[in-house]
Amino acid sequence: MNRHLLAALVAAGALLHGQDYDKRVQNKLAEIDSVVAHGPFQASWKSLESYNVPDWYRDAKFGIFIHWGVYSVPAFGSEWYPRNMYLANSPEFKHHLATFGPQSRFGYKDFIPKFTAEHFDAAQWALLFRQSGARYVVPVAEHHDGFPMYDCSFTRWSAARMGPKRDIVGQLAAAVRQQGLHFGVSSHRAEHWWFYNGGRKFDSDVQNPEFADFYGPAAPDKTQPDTRYLNDWLVRTAELVDNYHPELVWFDWWIEQPVFQPYLQRFAAFYYDRGAERGTGVAINYKNKSFPEHAAVLDIERGKLDTLRPLFWQTDTSVSIKSWGYIDNDRFRTPLSLVGDLIDIVSKNGTLLLNVGPRPDGTIPEQAQSILLAMGRWLSVNGEAIYGTRPYRVYGEGPTHVVGGSFKDTASAPFTSQDIRFTTRGKTLYALFLAWPAGRSVTIHTLAAGAPSAEVHRVHLLGSKDALQWKQTADGLRVELPAAPPCDYAYALKIE
Secondary structure, eight states, X not given: OOHHHHHHHHHHHHHHTSHHHHHHHHHHHXXXXXHHHHSSOOSSHHHHTTOOOOHHHHHHOEEEEEOOSGGGTTOOSOTTHHHHTTSTTSHHHHHHHHXXXXXXXXXXXXXXXXXXXXXXXXXXXXXXXXXXXXXXXXXXXXXXXXXXXXXXXXXXXXXXXXXXXXXXXXXXXXXXXXXXXXXXXXXXXXXXXXXXXXXGSSSSGGGOGGGHHHHOOOOOTTSOOOHHHXXXXXHHHHHHHHHHOOSEEEEOGGGGSGGGHHHHXXXXXXXXXXXXXXXXXXXXXXXXXXSOTTTSEEEEEXXXXXXXXXXXXXXXXXXXXXXXXXXXXXXBOOHHXXXXXXXXXXXXTEEEXXXXXXXXXXXXXXXXXXXXXXXXXXXXXXXGGTTTOBOOSXXXXXXXXXXXXXXXXXXXXXXXXXXXXXXEETTEEEEEESSOOTTSEEEEGGGOTTSTTOOOOOEEETTOOSOOEEEEOSSOXXXXXXXXXXXXXXXXXXXX
């Protein structure tokens, strides 16, 4: 890094973290508390549990997550490269030494000038996301690495001031809304408290006080954040709300630490009250038990539920298997498996947030684009059975057991033609069978003659013009299908 530039940045950091910084934090905290004092929601779980999930979110069913940041530059291991490169004997540590040299001379901060984003085009991204059939988009506003992808006024380290020198989140917000999609952000800032602590154990730039405002606190991961850090977390997150008006705020898992609880209550009340001011339905995603289940929307990472949940929920997973951010030689899911996941999740009252990891130059890998466009083609035929639907009295039937829980998104066996999932829209029932039956007929046992609410008057295959032969018996609704399937993956019967 240029010596004169470094001196200027150090001076800027001293300003940001000196009296001016403290004053601006206190002003923002006062603003947050004023909004809460005058809004319908108060900073208590009892008040927040009166929250209702907005209809736009329950109707959307499919969104795009974007993990893009400085970690895409080394393109090795995962988006946790910035932590792991400081953990002795990790693959990332060894790779870093061999490729870039000692961490004392080339640290994570030195990747920032290489994060150029020269081909980033927010309008092109937003068009792709609309073509994928997604209805909402959630870029990572700040990952654990502590490098905001937006114009954050509480740090000199951000994409607006370094690297791309662009307000990535702001540009995406405008482009996504131009395409008629809903916009959200994610914050992984909580984990930054300890993220770089491996660099405290050997000679690295993490120990250089000139960069403490970037790498710090780098505290032991068994400790709880102090008040200064928690205030910083709160004002950064509130600034995202005020500057970009997201309709969804996604949090990672570490906010479940006990010390975060009053800050989560203050933030949620502030955010919900801001939404009420603007007349905008907003939502918060949480993992594990960070929030009471009625106060926000549960998110399950790289996994699903094995049963229908009365409360609306979300899965976040990725088109890529090894990493959320871009890495060389990643492996990718198939559109078939992701469409199956989407159907299964929606039938259980959930929504799918599907991640892509762009390259450091701002291009989305071709395999990821191909997957998204394939899902868009499927939804163009079958979206009626997905968007705006609600769950049936049972989620489905069939022999394949879905393994429930986080980090199990590839643990289940492939679905078969006997695996059927249900959705509803008013008095219409949709039965989505997850593979084309070899004998061109499908039997839906849930709709056996005499079963509750099972009287059938009409059956139509979405995407097909052929009239279907069907019969309702004591064994179920048997439907004879046309010679050729109307799409590539799963197939939806519209039953009235």
